[in-house]
Amino acid sequence: MTQETVAPEAVTPETVPAETVPAETVPSAAPTSEAAGGGLLEVLSSFVTELRSAGIPVSLTENLDAVEALRHIPLEDREAFKYSLAATLVKNYAHWKAFETVFEVFFSQRGSRYRLKDDDDGSGAGDVIDDLLGSREGEGGASEAMTAEELAEMLLRALADGDDALLRAIARAAVTRYAGMEPGRPVGGSYYLYRTLRQLDLDAAMDQLMAGAGAEGERTELEERLEREEYQGRLAKLRAEVEAEIRRRLVADRGAVAVAKSLRKPLPEDIDFMHANRDELVALRRAIAPLTRKLAVRLARKRRAGRKGPLDFRSTVRHSLSYGGVPADPQFRHPRPSKPEIMVVADISGSVAAFARFTLQMVHAISSQFSRVRSFVFIDGIDEVTGYFQGTDDIGEAIHRINTEADVIWVDGHSDYGHALEVFWDRWGKEVNPKTTILVLGDARNNYHASQAWVLSELANKARHLYWLNPEPRSYWDTGDSIVGQYALYCDGAYECRNLKQLERFVEQLG
Amino acid sequence: MNVAAADAEPRFASPAQVREGLRGVGYLADDGIAGVVYLGDRLGKPVLVEGPAGTGKTQLAKSVAEALGARLIRLQCYEGIDESKALYEWNYKKQLLRIQSQRVASSEHQVGEGWGDVEEDIFSEEFLLTRPLLEAIRATEPVVLLIDEVDRVEVETEALLLEVLSDYQVSIPELGTVKATQIPLVFLTSNNTRELSEALKRRCLFLHIDYPDVERERQIVLTRVPGISAALADQVVRIVRSIRALELKKAPSVSETLDWARTLLLLGISNVDADAATSTLHILLKYQSDIDKAAKELSATDAAPGAKAR
Numbered sequence: 001m002t003q004e005t006v007a008p009e010a011v012t013p014e015t016v017p018a019e020t021v022p023a024e025t026v027p028s029a030a031p032t033s034e035a036a037g038g039g040l041l042e043v044l045s046s047f048v049t050e051l052r053s054a055g056i057p058v059s060l061t062e063n064l065d066a067v068e069a070l071r072h073i074p075l076e077d078r079e080a081f082k083y084s085l086a087a088t089l090v091k092n093y094a095h096w097k098a099f100e101t102v103f104e105v106f107f108s109q110r111g112s113r114y115r116l117k118d119d120d121d122g123s124g125a126g127d128v129i130d131d132l133l134g135s136r137e138g139e140g141g142a143s144e145a146m147t148a149e150e151l152a153e154m155l156l157r158a159l160a161d162g163d164d165a166l167l168r169a170i171a172r173a174a175v176t177r178y179a180g181m182e183p184g185r186p187v188g189g190s191y192y193l194y195r196t197l198r199q200l201d202l203d204a205a206m207d208q209l210m211a212g213a214g215a216e217g218e219r220t221e222l223e224e225r226l227e228r229e230e231y232q233g234r235l236a237k238l239r240a241e242v243e244a245e246i247r248r249r250l251v252a253d254r255g256a257v258a259v260a261k262s263l264r265k266p267l268p269e270d271i272d273f274m275h276a277n278r279d280e281l282v283a284l285r286r287a288i289a290p291l292t293r294k295l296a297v298r299l300a301r302k303r304r305a306g307r308k309g310p311l312d313f314r315s316t317v318r319h320s321l322s323y324g325g326v327p328a329d330p331q332f333r334h335p336r337p338s339k340p341e342i343m344v345v346a347d348i349s350g351s352v353a354a355f356a357r358f359t360l361q362m363v364h365a366i367s368s369q370f371s372r373v374r375s376f377v378f379i380d381g382i383d384e385v386t387g388y389f390q391g392t393d394d395i396g397e398a399i400h401r402i403n404t405e406a407d408v409i410w411v412d413g414h415s416d417y418g419h420a421l422e423v424f425w426d427r428w429g430k431e432v433n434p435k436t437t438i439l440v441l442g443d444a445r446n447n448y449h450a451s452q453a454w455v456l457s458e459l460a461n462k463a464r465h466l467y468w469l470n471p472e473p474r475s476y477w478d479t480g481d482s483i484v485g486q487y488a489l490y491c492d493g494a495y496e497c498r499n500l501k502q503l504e505r506f507v508e509q510l511g
Numbered sequence: 512m513n514v515a516a517a518d519a520e521p522r523f524a525s526p527a528q529v530r531e532g533l534r535g536v537g538y539l540a541d542d543g544i545a546g547v548v549y550l551g552d553r554l555g556k557p558v559l560v561e562g563p564a565g566t567g568k569t570q571l572a573k574s575v576a577e578a579l580g581a582r583l584i585r586l587q588c589y590e591g592i593d594e595s596k597a598l599y600e601w602n603y604k605k606q607l608l609r610i611q612s613q614r615v616a617s618s619e620h621q622v623g624e625g626w627g628d629v630e631e632d633i634f635s636e637e638f639l640l641t642r643p644l645l646e647a648i649r650a651t652e653p654v655v656l657l658i659d660e661v662d663r664v665e666v667e668t669e670a671l672l673l674e675v676l677s678d679y680q681v682s683i684p685e686l687g688t689v690k691a692t693q694i695p696l697v698f699l700t701s702n703n704t705r706e707l708s709e710a711l712k713r714r715c716l717f718l719h720i721d722y723p724d725v726e727r728e729r730q731i732v733l734t735r736v737p738g739i740s741a742a743l744a745d746q747v748v749r750i751v752r753s754i755r756a757l758e759l760k761k762a763p764s765v766s767e768t769l770d771w772a773r774t775l776l777l778l779g780i781s782n783v784d785a786d787a788a789t790s791t792l793h794i795l796l797k798y799q800s801d802i803d804k805a806a807k808e809l810s811a812t813d814a815a816p817g818a819k820a821r
Contacts (some may be wrong), residue, residue, distance in 0.1 A: 057709075059709075059713055061713055062713060065554065065556070065716075068554060069550050069553075069554060072549075072550060072553040072554070073526070073546065073549075073550070074525070077526075079542040079543075079546070080526055080542065080546045083542060083543045083546040083547060084546060084547075084550055086543075086717070087546070087547045087550060087558075087716040087717050087718060088550075088716060088717075090717060091559075091712040091713070091715075091717045092712075092717075093561060093562075093703075093719045096719065220784055220785060221785060221810070222750070222783075222784060222785045222788065222809060222810075225753060225809075226746075226749045226750065226753060229749070229752065229753055229756070230749070233725075285758075290703060293704060294703070294704055294705050294706065297704045297705055298705060301590075301665075
């Protein structure tokens with residue numbers, strides 16, 4: 001019987017996501033095979049299409065599994081619905097965030113039957129929510145039930161008590177009041193988010209919360225710290241609620257497919273080093289630790305796998321003596337794969353700093369696979385920073401020391417590859433030997449200084465390998481002041497290294 | 512693919528029931544965990560459990576087995592594991608004995624058995640040593656199969672698992688195909704030290720178990736550490752959350768939280784202050800650099816603590 005309410009409305013694309021949301025359209029019916037058909041199936045297939053466009057590989061079998069799974073779960077349970085889709089469609093935790101975003105876009109419209117009070121666990125906030133809802137239903141702002149001060153006060157209360165239902169209601173009211181959303185306006189969700197959050201002034205709320213909590217009595221540093229983290233968690237929750245509310249309205253305005261497209265973000269392994277924003281950098285930092293661990297395991301295994309070499313004839317004859325001359329126990333040579341000595345020479349000027357950081361981190365994390373790793377950083381002067389990594393296990397601290405202590409400025413703090421390479425050759429050139437592999441990291445944007453490419457030609461002669469890693473897309477090479485072409489001439493290879501995937505691939509073939 | 516799944520008796524009626532069952536044996540599952548376990552049973556698919564060490568991946572399989580009253584069959588994976596350790600092996604010594612006794616008998620009585628009889632005889636079930644996978648397939652009583660740390664086997668060996676995981680059968684050249692009489696509930700755990708093959712992942716439901724949120728972890732501490740006060744449990748999990756937020760080599764796991772709570776209880780500490788926390792940090796953290804860092808953070812008496820926010 002629920003089927004009838006779904007199918008006819010599911011024809012126009014706009015109403016599909018809004019009306020086929022399991023949470024509302026299927027009140028409590030036992031899941032039947034029909035429930036997984038019709039409109040829902042349609043939404044599901046455009047959902048999967050969107051997942052694929054976001055870069056998540058979803059195979060046909062997995063798609064079928066998802067549909068199969070939906071037959072078994074109660075569709076009115078939104079959490080269960082979400083987890084059964086996740087379990088069948090997403091098989092890599094790094095893709096979870098992307099999945100969640102797409103899921104939120106496709107399956108979060110609230111039907112008319114949705115009531116906030118359902119979430120209210122009797123904490124006495126019911127009447128307050130009614131007030132807020134009153135202001136919400138009078139959209140347009142004419143009959144606003146509350147003043148801005150009242151709203152701010154309520155926000156404080158909700159944060160202090162950790163009342164999730166109230167927070168959600170406030171998020172809704174705040175979006176109605178502050179975001180100024182108009183249908184058809186070609187503005188991204190982040191603009192509305194910024195507007196709303198600025199008006200709510202969360203920093204001030206945080207200060208007030210801390211002050212309010214402090215008034216109750218003396219607290220130790222530790223307690224204060226825990227307190228602050230608690231509130232930060234709640235603020236993050238509020239922010240997520242506001243975001244969700246804005247997204248929901250955008251979807252209602254433009255349709256799920258369009259919104260999902262605008263929200264599409266690169267997966268962590270595809271994030272471009274040079275254009276990563278703050279959140280993406282955090283995601284990168286998180287992604288790199290497991291990645292290097294995997295890489296180290298893989299390299300160690302590779303080394304172990306090739307342990308048996310060709311037959312060692314002398315040793316076999318020697319061992320055959322104990323069997324009366326019968327070579328019953330063949331002996332093999334143990335090949336000793338050479339462990340290269342790595343020298344990393346990295347440009348750490350602003351534009352490529354993130355790239356240098358991740359490469360240094362990755363190389364040092366798997367330093368056990370090399371006989372020695374030495375690091376040099378430069379902008380227009382050059383300095384050795386190997387020591388910073390040795391004193392500590394903490395890569396973050398080492399990077400911090402590099403940024404603050406290393407002597408990398410010679411004249412003006414603009415990249416000068418020529419001078420840096422020249423100094424490198426003078427000071428460390430004689431330590432380069434046939435076991436050394438040199439990696440130069442940088443975009444080779446030389447600010448029109450002299451290239452001094454002869455240094456690389458000398459290095460290439462002395463070292464075992466010389467590689468250039470460039471975080472710029474290949475199509476940008478040798479445009480403007482980039483002279484990577486002049487350097488690449490002498491290198492064994494110049495690689496484009498824009499994201500973790502490419503970096504990982506390169507480091508793996510190195511070990 | 513899942514022909515047998517439909518007619519098998521479902522073990523659970525709903526995700527909620529999974530949750531209740533697990534709670535009964537002291538495992539607090541969240542919605543995701545309960546839902547995926549339920550689906551694994553309903554779809555007759557193995558569940559691949561991934562997540563940081565010490566978040567209860569192995570414990571989940573054990574608890575499910577306990578909740579169902581089923582036997583737990585465990586295959587611990589390691590590098591170099593092969594067919595004879597995972598699937599089955601012919602009992603070579605017993606086969607030899609059989610042949611020899613045959614020879615003795617025939618020389619005494621002068622009546623020989625044909626070659627075919629002997630061959631058929633020594634490749635019969637009597638001479639088969641079952642290893643965990645085959646054992647789980649052949650079991651007639653309810654079983655839960657746990658394939659632990661599946662990421663430790665080589666990519667090539669992974670293929671061994673595929674037949675068992677998708678069709679619940681094992682092909683033995685000398686005997687034929689052994690089909691499962693019932694579909695066992697299968698859990699695979701992975702510490703994610705390498706990417707598992709697509710083929711394996713496709714056959715499984717995926718479940719990522721992360722560190723629990725404060726509320727759930729507090730419940731876990733309260734259930735698993737008898738005698739702990741609610742206030743202390745609350746402090747413990749909040750400090751642990753605070754430590755997890757730091758950039759560490761190895762964040763404290765749930766099992767380490769429990770150890771820490773037990774330690775505090777034993778030491779008779781009812782209110783954790785910075786000193787008590789730093790002096791027992793080695794229970795939570797296993798790297799000296801991590802301990803130093805956390806100790807510095809927890810006892811930090813900086814004048815402007817707000818500066819560090821986010």
